[in-house]
Amino acid sequence: MTTDNDSSTASGAASTDQTGAENATLPTIISVDAMGGDQGPAAVVAGVCVAARKNPDIGFILSGDQDTLKNLLAQQTGLSQRCEIRHADEVVTMDDKPGQVMRYGKNTSMWAAVDAVRSGDATVCVSCGNTGALMAVSMIRLRKLPSINRPAIACLWPSRNKSGFNIMLDVGADIRADQEDLLQYALMGASYARNGLDLTRPRVGLLNVGTEEHKGRAELKVAHELISKAADAADFDFVGFVEGSDIPSDRVDVIVTDGFTGNVALKTGEGTASLISDFMRQSFSATPFTRIAALLSLSSLKRLKRRIDPRRANGGVFLGLNGTVIKSHGSADETGIAAAIQLAITLSKSDFNHKLAARVASASLTLQTGQTDKVDN
Amino acid sequence: MTTDNDSSTASGAASTDQTGAENATLPTIISVDAMGGDQGPAAVVAGVCVAARKNPDIGFILSGDQDTLKNLLAQQTGLSQRCEIRHADEVVTMDDKPGQVMRYGKNTSMWAAVDAVRSGDATVCVSCGNTGALMAVSMIRLRKLPSINRPAIACLWPSRNKSGFNIMLDVGADIRADQEDLLQYALMGASYARNGLDLTRPRVGLLNVGTEEHKGRAELKVAHELISKAADAADFDFVGFVEGSDIPSDRVDVIVTDGFTGNVALKTGEGTASLISDFMRQSFSATPFTRIAALLSLSSLKRLKRRIDPRRANGGVFLGLNGTVIKSHGSADETGIAAAIQLAITLSKSDFNHKLAARVASASLTLQTGQTDKVDN
Numbered sequence: 001m002t003t004d005n006d007s008s009t010a011s012g013a014a015s016t017d018q019t020g021a022e023n024a025t026l027p028t029i030i031s032v033d034a035m036g037g038d039q040g041p042a043a044v045v046a047g048v049c050v051a052a053r054k055n056p057d058i059g060f061i062l063s064g065d066q067d068t069l070k071n072l073l074a075q076q077t078g079l080s081q082r083c084e085i086r087h088a089d090e091v092v093t094m095d096d097k098p099g100q101v102m103r104y105g106k107n108t109s110m111w112a113a114v115d116a117v118r119s120g121d122a123t124v125c126v127s128c129g130n131t132g133a134l135m136a137v138s139m140i141r142l143r144k145l146p147s148i149n150r151p152a153i154a155c156l157w158p159s160r161n162k163s164g165f166n167i168m169l170d171v172g173a174d175i176r177a178d179q180e181d182l183l184q185y186a187l188m189g190a191s192y193a194r195n196g197l198d199l200t201r202p203r204v205g206l207l208n209v210g211t212e213e214h215k216g217r218a219e220l221k222v223a224h225e226l227i228s229k230a231a232d233a234a235d236f237d238f239v240g241f242v243e244g245s246d247i248p249s250d251r252v253d254v255i256v257t258d259g260f261t262g263n264v265a266l267k268t269g270e271g272t273a274s275l276i277s278d279f280m281r282q283s284f285s286a287t288p289f290t291r292i293a294a295l296l297s298l299s300s301l302k303r304l305k306r307r308i309d310p311r312r313a314n315g316g317v318f319l320g321l322n323g324t325v326i327k328s329h330g331s332a333d334e335t336g337i338a339a340a341i342q343l344a345i346t347l348s349k350s351d352f353n354h355k356l357a358a359r360v361a362s363a364s365l366t367l368q369t370g371q372t373d374k375v376d377n
Numbered sequence: 378m379t380t381d382n383d384s385s386t387a388s389g390a391a392s393t394d395q396t397g398a399e400n401a402t403l404p405t406i407i408s409v410d411a412m413g414g415d416q417g418p419a420a421v422v423a424g425v426c427v428a429a430r431k432n433p434d435i436g437f438i439l440s441g442d443q444d445t446l447k448n449l450l451a452q453q454t455g456l457s458q459r460c461e462i463r464h465a466d467e468v469v470t471m472d473d474k475p476g477q478v479m480r481y482g483k484n485t486s487m488w489a490a491v492d493a494v495r496s497g498d499a500t501v502c503v504s505c506g507n508t509g510a511l512m513a514v515s516m517i518r519l520r521k522l523p524s525i526n527r528p529a530i531a532c533l534w535p536s537r538n539k540s541g542f543n544i545m546l547d548v549g550a551d552i553r554a555d556q557e558d559l560l561q562y563a564l565m566g567a568s569y570a571r572n573g574l575d576l577t578r579p580r581v582g583l584l585n586v587g588t589e590e591h592k593g594r595a596e597l598k599v600a601h602e603l604i605s606k607a608a609d610a611a612d613f614d615f616v617g618f619v620e621g622s623d624i625p626s627d628r629v630d631v632i633v634t635d636g637f638t639g640n641v642a643l644k645t646g647e648g649t650a651s652l653i654s655d656f657m658r659q660s661f662s663a664t665p666f667t668r669i670a671a672l673l674s675l676s677s678l679k680r681l682k683r684r685i686d687p688r689r690a691n692g693g694v695f696l697g698l699n700g701t702v703i704k705s706h707g708s709a710d711e712t713g714i715a716a717a718i719q720l721a722i723t724l725s726k727s728d729f730n731h732k733l734a735a736r737v738a739s740a741s742l743t744l745q746t747g748q749t750d751k752v753d754n
Contacts, residue, residue, distance in 0.1 A: 160652065172586055175594055209549055209640040217552055217637065244644025248652040257641075260594065263586040264638050265645045267621025272649040275537065275625040279684045283677040290677040297661070297670040304653075304660040 027059055028348045029122040030341055033113035034064035035091040037128030038331045041065070044128065045072040047337025049079055054338075055345055061122050063088050063112035088112045092129045094330060098136035110134060114141045117323040123353075124324045124344040126315075128337065131327055135173055135318060142321040145357050147364035150174045150181045151320030152259070153327065154192050155266055156313040156343075160250040163197045165313060168207075168247060170259035171266045173318065177258035182206065182223035183230060184360060188319040189254035190236040191359045195350040196317070196343065199253055201235055205242030207257035207265070215241065227256070233366050234359060277305075315340035317347070320360075324353045404436055405725045406499040407718060410490035411441035412468040414505030415708045418442070421505065422449040424714025426456055431715075432722055438499050440465050440489035465489045469506045471707060475513035487511060491518045494700040500730075501721040503692075505705040505714065512550055512695060512704075519698040522734050524741035527551045527558045528697035529636070530704065531569050532643055533690040533720075537627040540574045542690060545584075545624060547636035548643045550695065554635035559583065559600035560607060561737060565696040566631035567613040568736045572727040573694070573720065576630055578612055582619030584634035584642070592618065604633070610743050611736060654682075692717035694724070697737075701730045 030051075034044045041064055048060055059082050062069050066087040073080040088109040092101050105111050110129045116122040118141045127134050135151070144151060152170035159166040169189050170177060177185065186204050193202035206224055208216040213224065224240065231238040242252050244265060257265070280301075284294035294301070314336040316327040324347055328340035347353075407428075411421045418441055425437055436459050439446050443464040450457040465486040469478050482488050487506045493499040495518045504511050512528070521528060529547035536543040546566050547554060554562065563581050570579035583601055585593040590601065601617065608615040619629050621642060634642070661671035661678075671678070691713040693704040701724055705717035724730075 158652065160655070175586060207641060209552060209637055244641040244646075245648035245651070247645055248648050260586055261638055261641050264584060264621040264634075264642055268624055268642045268645045269621075269649045271622035271625050272646045273653060274622070275535065276650060276653050276681075278537070280677075280681050283681040283684075284674070286677065286680060290674070290680075293670065293674040293677055297667070297674050300657075300660040300663065300667040300670055303663060303667075304657050307656045307660075 027057065028345060029059045029061060029116075030344045030348065031061045031063070031113045031116035031122035031125040032341065033110050033125070033127035033129055034062045034069055035088070035109040036093075036130065036330075037328070037337070038094075039128075039333055041068055042072055043332070043334050044337055045069065045076070045079075046334035047332070047341060048083070049076045050334055050338035051341035051345065052079055052082055054342070058082070058345055060084070061086055061113075061116045063109040063116070064091070065089075065109075086112045086116065092133045094130050096130055096133055098130075098132040101130075101133040102136045102140055105133070105137060111137055111141070114138055114323075114325060117325070118142055123348040124326060126326045126328055126337075126340050126344050128328045128330055128332055130330070131172065131316070134325065134327055138318055138321055138323075138325045142323040142325070145320055145322060145360060147360055148184055148320040150177060150184075151318055152181075152185050152188060153316045154189060154319055155262075155316050156196075157247055157255075157266075157269065158307065158313060159248045161253060162250075163199070164307070165197060166247065166249075166253055166255060167193050167197070167202075168255040168257065168262055168266065169319065170257065170262050171316060172259045172263035175258070175260040177219075179219045179222040179226055182219070182256055182258070183226040183363075184320065185256045186227045186236070186238075186254070187230065187234055187360050187363050188356055189256060190234060191352070191356040192317060192319060192347075193253050194235075195352040195355060196347055197253065201237055202253040203237045203239050203251070204231070204254045204256060205239045205246060205252035207247075207255050207261060208241040208243065211241045211243060213241070223256075230363055230366070234363050313339075315343040317343070319356065322353075322357075324348070404434065405722060406436045406438060406493075407721045407725065408438045408440070408490045408493035408499035408502040409718065410487050410502070410504035410506055411439040411446055412465070412486040413470075413507065413707075414705070414714070415471075416505075416710055418445055419449055420709070420711050421714055422446065422453070422456075423711035424709070424718060425460065426453045427711055427715035428718035428722065429456055429459055431719070435459070435722055437461070438463055438490075438493045440486040440493070441468070442466075442486075463489045463493065469510045471507050473507055473510055475507075475509040478507075478510040479513045479517055482510070482514060488514055488518070491515055491700075491702060494702070495519055500725040501701045501703060503703045503705055503714075503717050503721050505707055505709055507707070508549065508693070508704055511702065515695055515698055515700075515702045519700040519702070522697055522699060522737060524737055525561055525697040527554060527561075528695055529558075529562050529565060530693045531566060531696055532639075532693050533573075534624055534632075534643075534646065535684060535690060536625045538630060539627075540576070541684070542574060543624065543626075543630055543632060544570050544574070544579075545632040545634065545639055545643065546696065547634065547639050548693060549636045549640035552635070552637040552640075554596075556596045556599040556603055559596070559633055559635070560603040560740075561697065562633045563604045563613070563615075563631070564607065564611055564737050564740050565733055566633060567611060568729070568733040569694060569696060569724075570630050571612075572729040572732060573724055574630065578614055579630040580614045580616050580628070581608070581631045581633060582616045582623060582629035584624075584632055584638060585618040585620065588618045588620060590618070600633075607740055607743070611740050690716075692720040694720070696733065699730075699734075701725070
């Protein structure tokens with residue numbers, strides 16, 4: 001864990017070490033794409049400010065329009081000293097196609113934010129921008145880890161578990177995943193659960209249409225076997241097939257699926273929660289009496305809202321690259337952005353990406369040679 | 378619509394006409410598998426009783442253990458006269474494999490219930506039994522409609538639409554669906570929406586990971602084109618791709634997807650609703666004050682519960698067979714079973730299956746010849 005508190009300026013003091021071996025003694029620097037979110041740079045800087053107050057030992061690199069960012073930082077006491085601004089002329093919009101951004105996006109704030117991780121100046125990058133473009137830029141600038149075929153996006157899902165969250169991946173990096181990809185998702189998801197949710201031995205489940213072993217698509221049956229074999233060496237429990245209703249359950253910590261199914265499930269969950277919250281609002285505003293009851297229920301309703309608040313679970317983590325990138329919701333406000341940055345700090349302090357890389361490399365070796373090589377986390 | 382009220386006994390008076398052309402003047406008979414649900418035949422008979430009181434013109438055929446059913450019917454005034462019992466020695470359990478039931482299930486109540494539709498004695502069959510077995514028995518006894526490759530299961534989903542529901546299919550009849558299957562699901566779903574939800578021109582959407590036309594799997598892009606071409610002749614509006622968050626929305630009435638994705642989405646929605654309802658219960662019982670607030674909020678909470686009550690939307694309809702079969706939730710209580718029977722009555726009275734068959738046949742002809750043949754509903 002990083003314990004160094006002396007990071008009064010981010011610039012210069014940042015680690016340029018790419019192996020990460022000595023990162024533990026250097027200050028943690030988070031790279032933030034300050035543009036590209038629906039609510040503009042003001043919300044991003046406000047989010048940075050919340051995270052900075054909570055974490056006095058952290059520095060930031062903000063990418064975007066220099067003048068705008070300078071003005072915004074000046075409004076928050078003490079924040080400028082902890083943030084380095086990297087000027088970028090252009091912004092990736094929500095409508096920009098990933099391919100175009102890959103070709104012509106060199107001057108965007110997104111590109112600069114990812115490059116700060118590539119150069120080793122920052123450990124994790126956070127962006128509210130367009131998911132497809134962010135994945136494309138991350139892929140070409142950071143490159144895939146050796147032995148990873150398809151990177152994945154992992155999301156946090158409010159659950160009945162003690163931590164309050166489960167992890168699901170892939171939720172949309174790629175619409176396809178074969179058996180080996182699913183195995184890699186299991187390894188990466190377990191590593192994320194250990195480092196992000198602090199679980200020693202995460203329980204991993206493979207999403208299917210039933211829990212019986214004979215059910216589902218052919219690649220799922222093979223993946224079941226592969227993950228089952230890898231579980232012990234990789235220090236996780238494999239609970240086998242799980243169903244959609246298990247995603248928020250306490251049967252499992254990590255849910256593995258392809259990016260098509262994961263994306264549909266994620267958005268279905270969000271849609272259902274939003275429908276119920278609309279219906280609840282209508283129920284409580286139906287008559288003068290129910291409106292009074294709603295007032296008296298404010299504390300209960302707030303407690304409920306806090307538990308299912310999608311902003312608390314903000315941050316899709318890109319896994320399988322040479323560096324960690326976190327995609328915050330495009331419409332995130334300062335609370336949401338602060339949550340994504342907090343997640344970045346947690347992962348950065350646990351030296352997550354190096355542990356994940358070691359874990360995946362070791363499992364890949366085990367699969368090839370049958371040898372078991374013990375690695376940390 | 379069936380207007381004949383004179384159906385004091387179901388037996389004998391039931392239509393044996395298989396073409397359905399004269400069904401409009403004959404009494405509606407619903408075939409109910411009285412065994413196989415988690416709550417046993419008492420819950421099923423109680424559900425039949427609720428539906429019978431609400432629909433005085435309907436007759437029933439109940440399949441199951443004769444003595445048990447006789448006793449249960451005798452406890453409800455006037456019910457025996459409207460129900461014919463068909464004795465079956467055996468019951469399909471939730472653990473029975475579909476293949477086994479297909480081979481050895483001739484003496485089960487499920488088989489008898491489906492056979493009552495096959496023989497034309499009843500128009501629609503309702504069962505709480507094992508989904509896989511019910512689909513297998515329905516397939517071999519009723520057979521697929523000509524031009525249907527894969528039958529589908531359609532479910533009702535609580536939504537922001539005026540009717541309170543959207544339709545989604547397939548939710549688990551088959552884990553695969555190619556572009557032609559997805560087109561057939563669109564046609565069948567639209568027909569179900571017209572007859573089950575009384576929508577003149579349903580809006581159909583194709584589930585994908587984004588709404589842009591270039592997104593998603595190859596078969597989805599082809600299906601997009603096929604459904605788009607078929608929409609006008611088949612009297613529905615095609616809204617294009619929809620996302621998971623649109624499933625409960627008022628953008629669309631019918632959501633088309635493959636059975637793997639649909640099943641995961643359905644169970645994810647159920648899981649999310651159940652998580653929120655648990656969290657709500659915990660919020661309202663946290664302190665003495667919140668418990669008092671909960672008491673005062675009872676009417677609001679009840680109104681909410683009614684709107685998202687899964688029992689109201691009970692009934693997965695098997696589409697694409699020579700006869701309609703409705704799968705009620707295995708754990709359904711009398712309210713849930715009554716809802717499934719009510720759906721059976723609605724579909725039966727609108728002569729749904731013949732209209733659906735005509736619709737699918739006509740679309741298939743149009744695709745082959747380019748000819749447009751107008752059909753009702």
